[in-house]
Amino acid sequence: MAFTNYVVLCGFEHIAKQTSDYWKKNKKTLKGFHLDSTSLPMSLQRIFHEPIRLQVQKYIDVLRKLSCGLIKNPESKPTTDALVTFIDLDKWIQQTLDVASSTKALWSSLGSKLTDLLFLPERRLWEDSNNIPASSGDARLLLFDDSLVIIQGSEASSYKLNIVWMERLIDTSSERNQLKIIVPEEEFIFNMQDPKSMMVWFWKLNQAIRQFLDGKLDFPLWGEGSTENSYNVPACRFAAYTFVNNPRFKAAIYEGDWYKGKPQGSGIMKWPDGRNYAGQYEGGQEHGFGVYITPGGPESFDCYKCHWKMGKMHGYGICEYGNGMIYKGYFQDNQRHGFGILHNSGLKKLAFKYVGHWENDKKTGYGVLDDPDRGERYIGSWLEDCKHGNGIVITQSGLCYEGNFQNNKITGPGTILSEDDSAYEGEFTEDLVLTGKGKLTFSSGYSIEGLFSNKWGSGLKTSGIFSKPPNELDPLITSKLQLGSHITPAKDRWQGIYDQIQEFLKSGSDESSMESFLGFYSENGKEHRKNLKNRVTTTKSPEEFLSCDGPNDATSEKITQNQGNLAEGKQLKQYLKKAFESTHHPLGKLLQTLILVFQDTFSGICMYKRLLSMAQQELVSHANKLFELARYFLPKSLEKEYYSTEGTISEDLNAYTVILPLILPRFYPDLFMLYMLYHEAEDSRYWKGILHLECLSDTKLLEFLEVQKNLWPLQDLHLTSNQRVSIVKDVCFTSAILCFQKISTTADPQEKLDTIMKTYREIERTVTRVLNREYNLPMDDLLPLLVYVVSRAKIQHLGAELHLIRDMMDPSTVGGMNDFLLTALDSCYQHIQKEEIRFSNLPK
Known part of the structure; x- marks a missing residue:
């Protein structure tokens, strides 16, 4: 290679010219080297070249004789392999010399501008369209060992061979032979004179690209002895390229995987202005998971860890903005779209958070906003970043109001509930200014209905009718008022979340949609995907998703035909x-x-x-x-x-x-x-009653509750001769009490109902044992016994428990025994709250 580099550089011509006087003075000595004075450069080249080649030929002769002499020897293979290698070396020496000569001729024929642009001492010309015609307008095609050059006029475009692809185009109608050359940002079609020219160009391009990708030259360069592997040029490659014409990537440097002239696979794109993207590409555009960083201001950057679709953010993403805000949610066409959460880091400012739906980068649809500056939470509808439609505002002080909003202001009919349980229903203008007809109800139950004016909290002006509560026995009627009757129905509130899984199902549950839906970042921060290879890559069908992993190691076994419905339900x-x-x-x-x-x-x-x-x-x-x-x-x-x-x-x-x-x-x-x-107030009264009843012994409590004495399980007390019945506690109906206490150990309303049913059966079983006969408890006997069991079980928030069971139980089970027992427990709950239990003097 050093020798051929010297040939390409015209080194022998330079020596012959610069030292011509020396050659004249030493003609006699030089004649011994058979120098031809008429072509001194060629003679010098031959003198330096022949010893090398003659030495190789001597080795060939020796190895050939050894191979013939050892033809029957089992150890002749190394000699034969060496002979083949030296024959290839001899061919390669001649070919490299021919290539060097043709390359030298090219540099001599090109103009100085192109030569300065393209010339490298180690670069070799493999083919020239002036030798084997390949036409495409006035373009000239030069194939080097490291690049492909397309010359048009005085301009030349050079492409490294690792970013060059080619295809043969066969047009049977016109019978033209065409070769399509694909490079980043461009495609060229060259017409060949005949199929032979096409094959030569195609073969040499394949050879050059393959050898450039391998990083080494083969024996021989081309010609006989090539194998089928010489045609196996990988279509997918790794390369670096600086974009020139692409408007989105102009001047950006891409380093990564390519396929037929376009980025495809994993890669990194860096722009001169500081932007960069590292992630997946498909068809020359960002597609899949990628991280995009862009300057967001002085010494700050916006970081987008998102899924992309055809060059745009699409699917789930996490964006960390330079101003401290963080968005976790879905994108469409580079904009926040669908469900998403926007909040600040909370390090320098009070926590701000919006949880809800977006359209075209703006809060639109149903959402919840925590605003620390105003000290309030808004729950309701949005339109283009403004509270718009029905909504609820809750302040940290306990004031809340529900009504219709327009451009962040409440207007029209609405309701205000204050910290002291006062309630106002009427018309509003901006900033809670009351106007027109309305009704103000106090926590005591008294109300004023008429015309109101002035801002809430600034002293109301009214003219109307003052009324007493319709039911003086229950004055705290306003404390039970609930919000949300006029806002978006529950089934429509978070439709954006369900839209994502519907889109996932419609897409066929493929790998890309799986990643886009599931996301790539664990909310607890422990499973952050550190690189692209660690992302979810399952291509399993939906029924196989469970093989991913989970905290439960139980597997879904096949169900046998003999299993009952109960076992199948468990499965x-x-x-x-x-x-x-x-x-x-x-x-x-x-x-x-x-x-x-x-x-x-x-x-x-x-x-x-x-x-x-x-x-x-x-x-x-x-x-x-x-x-x-x-x-x-x-x-x-x-x-x-x-x-x-x-x-x-x-x-x-x-x-x-x-x-x-x-x-x-x-x-x-x-x-x-x-x-x-x-139920805070009721549970407080109920618990005071429990504490008072706790002071009574079992027998005194049964007596106080007027439980018939024939139902008392006195044989369970096991009294000694020195004990009195009145001082023994916590032994009657023990099994029922222990059973009822389990109501607080589960969240399942059906299990809570089952616990209540078991408690009832335990009470009946105890009574049956006491009477020594079957006995169905009537309501008059059941209620005092239930009060006894409830008071001894000491369920701290019984009102909340009973309310939850009624709200969350299966509607098909409403009525019957379940409803009967819940009604009985409600009666017990109300009875224990009574004043005579909480404040009167109980039996000593």
């Missing part, structure tokens, strides 16, 4: 339980998002008892929708559980029996807190 719940617990399953990801929005709506510093009805309706709506979606993810072995023989959903299965028991524990802490706040 279905086991499958769905695992699905809901896995963040790699679409149902698990969906549930995780629903829990997040539920917490952001109903918990925190603005948790409010007047949102209980909204929360309960929303949770039931989620259960119904999840029940409908579950059918799309069931394996075939469980479909017969889900559907009846007529193809409809089995009557025994519904959202209350299948879904609610699985998801309610995840929502339970925040939901039950609302029930506790709602």
